Amino acid sequence: MSTFTKVLLATDLSPQADKLTECLFCLCPDTETEVVLAHVFDDDDDADPDGSSFKKARSRLDGYKNDIEQAGYEEISIVTPAGEPCETLSRLAEENDADLMLVASHRKGFLKRALMGSTTYELARATMIPLLINKDEEDEVTENLLDTVLIPTDFSRKSLEALNVIRSLREYVGKVLFVHVVEHSRNKHDYKEKYGSAKMFLQELVDEMKIFGIEADYRIAHGVASKKIAAICERDNVSLIMMTKTGADMTNGDDLGSTSENVVLNSDCAVMLLPAEDSDEEDTFS
Incomplete structure (x- = not known):
């Protein structure tokens, strides 16, 4: 049985973040693992259910959910709050009793000192639960994390x-x-x-x-x-x-x-x- 029973998969809906589902499957092979899909909007207007930004994001998240369901997982929820990403994701992890968080790093920018305030880096500093930072770029073939x-x-x-x-x-x-x-x-x-x-x-x-x-x-x-x-x-x-x-x-x-x-x-x-x-x-x- 996997160490992780409830996972917060945090996505900015970028091509890099699309690969986080494969990370989930590798690290949490037990399909009884609960999955919380999270996308944090920058402001309340984008989080308006009637707005175009929300509808586009929700459609992408539903796609994630469908892929995960197809792999056999049943307990999947979607949360779409607005706020400062690092603070909001840390709060979501605590509120949902998550024992693992998955995020993607935009490697090319992530390595620049000027971008050390990025969400991924801030989470690496602040989060109190295990954090997986995936660094596959859009054009890279995703390998088994546990190879x-x-x-x-x-x-x-x-x-x-x-x-x-x-x-x-x-x-x-x-x-x-x-x-x-x-x-x-x-x-x-x-x-x-x-x-x-x-x-x-x-x-x-x-x-x-x-x-x-x-x-x-x-x-x-x-x-x-x-x-x-x-x-x-x-x-x-x-x-x-x-x-x-x-x-x-x-x-x-x-x-x-x-x-x-x-x-x-x-x-x-x-x-x-x-x-x-x-x-x-x-x-x-x-």
Whole structure:
């Protein structure tokens, strides 16, 4: 059974957002999953049921609903409030007891510093539930999100929250790739010790996955964590990064230096951010 039982699929009705239904099917294969389709209008006039903007949006949302029903899902609702998108979607997630939110990133603009106030980025900072950010462009072929899942870890409990999701979806996961980045070492001897310890822990994680029948491997890198993760994603054709949202930076917006934020901003593949159970624990990647 999937970890997620009620999903908020937030769409701006763009071609990129059209691919979120495939993400839903991958992450929530249980057709008893409840789905809330949400489109937030900028103002009350657009949300007027008698207006042309509302009718066009509603027609598109009905199309989404039909596609999801055709896949076997039965509990599907549509909500179309007006307001500031990030605040409104966060409120909708809480009101509907959603345990997963799906959004699309317009990757070309999303990577520009000037657009860091975008809805997707604001949600990455603010939302308190798991958030899937899909980055497929309109002309890209959508791949199975679970083909190759990369899990960055510093071996803290919170950095391994993704294992709970992986275990629940073990029948659908192709491969798990654990990544540990040694960002700082005093000298070659210090790095060798850290490398040896990491290798031991990573092998334990790989062996655990194999117990669940999941193919797994690991990578160890030395340098800036977010850059090394991005390079490994490209080299190993990673389909999804699944990582814990850690540190104060991600939730209060004071800084853009944490690994979680840089991975969200710079990765080309989809990213799932998971809330950390213990928000006071330090992120040793940062």
